[in-house]
Amino acid sequence: MIGKSGFGGDSTDLSGLDASNISGLVLHVPGSGRISFSQNVNLSGGGDLADVVSITPSLITVNSLLEPGLNRSATLVFENQSFDFLPVILRDGVPCVSSVCSGISYAGGNVTVDVTHFSSYAVAQNAQLAVWDDTDPEGGSLVRNILQNVTFVANYTNTTSGAVISGASCSIDFGGSPAAMSYQAGSGTYTYVRTFSLPGAYEYTVECNGSGQGYEVLNATDEVMIDSLNQWWNESWSHCQNIEIENVQGVDLSSYPMYVNLTRHGAMRSDLADARFLSRPCFQGGVLLDHEVELVRSAAADVWVELSELPADGTVISVYYGNAGATSAENGVGTWNADFAIVYHMNATGFDSTANNRDRAADVGTPGADDTVLGYGRAFSGSNAWSMADIAFWEAAFTSRTHEVVFTTSSDVVSRQLLWAEGGTSNGADLYIYNNYLYAYYWTSSALRGFVNTSISANTQYHSRRPSSTRVM
Numbered sequence: 001m002i003g004k005s006g007f008g009g010d011s012t013d014l015s016g017l018d019a020s021n022i023s024g025l026v027l028h029v030p031g032s033g034r035i036s037f038s039q040n041v042n043l044s045g046g047g048d049l050a051d052v053v054s055i056t057p058s059l060i061t062v063n064s065l066l067e068p069g070l071n072r073s074a075t076l077v078f079e080n081q082s083f084d085f086l087p088v089i090l091r092d093g094v095p096c097v098s099s100v101c102s103g104i105s106y107a108g109g110n111v112t113v114d115v116t117h118f119s120s121y122a123v124a125q126n127a128q129l130a131v132w133d134d135t136d137p138e139g140g141s142l143v144r145n146i147l148q149n150v151t152f153v154a155n156y157t158n159t160t161s162g163a164v165i166s167g168a169s170c171s172i173d174f175g176g177s178p179a180a181m182s183y184q185a186g187s188g189t190y191t192y193v194r195t196f197s198l199p200g201a202y203e204y205t206v207e208c209n210g211s212g213q214g215y216e217v218l219n220a221t222d223e224v225m226i227d228s229l230n231q232w233w234n235e236s237w238s239h240c241q242n243i244e245i246e247n248v249q250g251v252d253l254s255s256y257p258m259y260v261n262l263t264r265h266g267a268m269r270s271d272l273a274d275a276r277f278l279s280r281p282c283f284q285g286g287v288l289l290d291h292e293v294e295l296v297r298s299a300a301a302d303v304w305v306e307l308s309e310l311p312a313d314g315t316v317i318s319v320y321y322g323n324a325g326a327t328s329a330e331n332g333v334g335t336w337n338a339d340f341a342i343v344y345h346m347n348a349t350g351f352d353s354t355a356n357n358r359d360r361a362a363d364v365g366t367p368g369a370d371d372t373v374l375g376y377g378r379a380f381s382g383s384n385a386w387s388m389a390d391i392a393f394w395e396a397a398f399t400s401r402t403h404e405v406v407f408t409t410s411s412d413v414v415s416r417q418l419l420w421a422e423g424g425t426s427n428g429a430d431l432y433i434y435n436n437y438l439y440a441y442y443w444t445s446s447a448l449r450g451f452v453n454t455s456i457s458a459n460t461q462y463h464s465r466r467p468s469s470t471r472v473m
Contacts, residue, residue: 004027004048004049004050005048005050006029006050007027007028007029007049007050007053007055008028008029008030009028009029009030009034010026010028010034011026011027011028011034012024012025012026012027014043019042019043019044019046020042020043020044021040021041021042022037022040022041022042022043023040024036024037025037025041027049027053027055028055029055029056030079031057031079031080032055032056032057032079032080033055033056033057033060033076033077033078033079034055034076034077034079035053035055035060035062035074035075035076036074036075036076036077037070037072037073037074038072038073038074038075038114039072039073039074040072041069041070041072042069043067043069043070044069045067045069047067049067051066052064052066052067052070053070057078057079057080057081058078058122058123058124059120059121059122060076060078060120060121060122061119061120061121062118062119064117064118064119070118071117071118072117072118073114073115073116073117074114074115074118075103075112075113075114075115076112076113076114076115076121077110077111077112078110078111078112078123079109079110080109080110081106081109081110081111081123082109083106083111083125083126083216084211084216084217085125085126085211085214085215085216086104086105086106086126087104087106087111087123087124087125087126088123088124088125088126088159088160089101089104089111089113089121089122089123089124090121090122090123090124091115091119091120091121092119092120093120093122095159095160096113096115096121099116100115100116100117101113101114101115101121102114111123124159125159125216125218126158126159126160126214126215126216127156127157127158127159127165127208127210127215127216127218128155128156128157128158128159128218129154129155129156129157129206129208129218129219129220130154130155130157130220131152131153131154131155131206131220131221131222132152132153132222133150133151133152133153133222133224134150134151134224135150135224135225136222138153139151139153143227144224144225144226144227145199145226145227145228145231145283145284146195146196146197146198146199146226146227146228146283147195147196147197147281147282147283148195148281148283148284149193149194149195149281149316150193150194150195150196150224150226151191151192151193152172152181152191152192152193152194152204152206152224153189153190153191154170154172154181154189154190154191154206154208154220155188155189155190156168156170156190156208156210156215156218158215164188164189165208165210165213165215166183166185166188167183167210167212167213168183168190168208168209168210168213168215169208169209169210170183170190170206170207170208170209171206171207172192172204172205172206173204173205173206173207174202174203174204175203175204178207179192179194180192181206190208196226198226199226199227199228200225200226201223201224201225201226202223202224202225202226203221203222203223204221204222204223204224205219205220205221206219206220206221206222207219231283231284231285232282232283233276233278233285233286233318233320234276234320236323236325236326237274237276237320237321237322237323237326238267238321238322238323239265239267239268239320239321239322240282240283240318240319240320240321241263241265241282241318241319241321242281242282242316242317242318243260243262243277243316243317243318243319244314244316245258245307245310245314245315245316245317246314247310247311247312247313247314247315249312250312250313251312252309252310252311252312253307253309253310254307254308254309254310255306255307255308255337255339256306256307256309256310257304257305257306257307257335257336257337257340258304258305258306258307258310259302259303259304259406260302260303260304260305261300261301261302261303262275262300262301262302262303262319263299263300264296264297264298264299264300264301265321267321267322268321268322269321269323269324269326270296271296271328272293272296272301272303272321272328273326273327273328273329274321274322274323274324274326275291275293275303275319275320275321275329276288276319276320276321276326276329277289277291277303277305277317277318277319278317278318278319278320279307279308279317280316280317280318281316281317281318282318282320284318286317286318287308288329289305289306289307289308289317290305290306290331290334290335291303291304291305291306291329291330291331291335292304292330292331292332292335292336292345292353293330294345295345304335304336305317305335306334306335306336306337332353332354333353333354333355335353336353336354338355340354341354341356341358342354342356342358402465403420403429403465404463404464404465405419405420405431405463405464405465406461406462406463406464407419407461407462407464408459408460408461408462409433409456409457409458409459409460409461409462410458410459411458411459412458413433413436413456413457413458414434414435414436415433415434416432416433416434417432417433417434418430418431418432419431419432419433419464426444426445427443427444427445428442428443429441429442429443430442431464433456436455436456436457437453437454437455437456438453438454438455438456438462438464439451439452439453440452440453440464
């Protein structure tokens with residue numbers, strides 16, 4: 001006797017049939033799905049079909065090892081489905097190949113597919129979404145603390161091919177307003193980076209929408225744990241601010257003096273003697289970085305910080321301050337390594353910041369008419385700054401050095417304003433502003449002369465560089 005407990009609806013009435021040769025067998029669970037066998041079935045062994053057949057809205061399974069007579073071709077119908085696009089059929093958990101699954105259709109909430117034989121078949125959306133963050137195994141199982149950047153990742157892919165779905169719109173929501181995630185072409189994922197000010201568990205939901213490309217809109221939820229560990233550098237310092245540094249060259253650099261326009265805060269000492277620069281963001285410890293303060297103004301300060309390394313994708317360092325009893329930790333020699341022959345800050349009278357100590361007296365320049373010096377510039381000449389031996393040295397070697405000038409234009413970029421000059425009557429080079437252009441000019445004892453120029457704007461900071469392999473910048 002053959003039992004079919006749990007089946008109803010359009011299921012075949014087996015009473016009075018030849019169990020060894022059943023034609024057109026249908027097993028139906030209303031609201032879930034059905035199997036319509038297209039080949040005759042031999043069930044002469046008897047037993048209850050419910051022991052070998054399972055039909056649910058998303059999964060249809062036939063254990064053909066227990067009942068070989070059911071290992072026949074059939075049409076499967078998954079009922080009460082809600083897809084926006086044609087779904088994917090999975091066989092034993094992976095996309096079913098066309099030689100086994102064919103004729104897939106979706107209409108009226110029902111998904112229909114023809115199969116050649118049996119195992120387990122499931123219906124699934126045509127896209128997949130996996131999410132994780134730095135604290136998950138996929139993200140490295142890292143510990144993330146308060147005020148530390150946490151990266152959240154969404155992997156939105158084609159179910160059948162596993163290919164990345166680029167051009168979709170992915171967002172992340174922590175229980176407030178959703179924030180857009182950015183697509184990373186290198187990894188083929190969507191990412192979002194943020195910090196948390198308080199420790200604890202934070203649940204988040206990611207939604208990826210590729211409907212414009214024919215893919216299902218998917219949501220996934222996860223949780224990130226933020227630790228309260230506080231790696232404050234030194235308790236004698238009361239304040240800290242992060243400094244985000246972008247590497248516009250896009251290559252790894254080392255021992256790099258970085259200009260920092262440091263915003264001043266009320267807790268900072270007026271002379272910045274309490275400033276301490278660390279290699280890591282606030283609350284993350286780090287090592288002290290050498291620095292030199294060039295100029296302190298009312299709202300900001302010009303500071304040079306020596307970075308032991310500057311990754312291609314940039315970095316974040318920090319400055320600690322708020323210690324009235326601190327003494328200055330400036331170290332110009334440490335800031336400018338042995339690759340620098342001379343470093344002059346044009347607000348200091350002829351002081352060389354490098355270990356070479358080529359200090360000289362100099363005249364203070366003022367912006368104005370032709371041949372004057374711009375801003376804080378100093379004029380160096382044989383009579384007021386250099387001995388004739390110095391002049392000879394500069395003339396002989398100016399083509400073997402790299403010259404860099406960092407400057408900020410005023411509102412006047414029309415008047416001729418000399419920024420820098422080197423050499424004498426025999427050899428030399430200079431840099432000047434005139435008629436909205438920056439000019440780099442050179443001359444030699446063999447009467448060679450030349451220049452290059454580039455347009456500039458008012459009230460803008462520039463970094464000009466003339467490599468040793470060229471005569472002009």
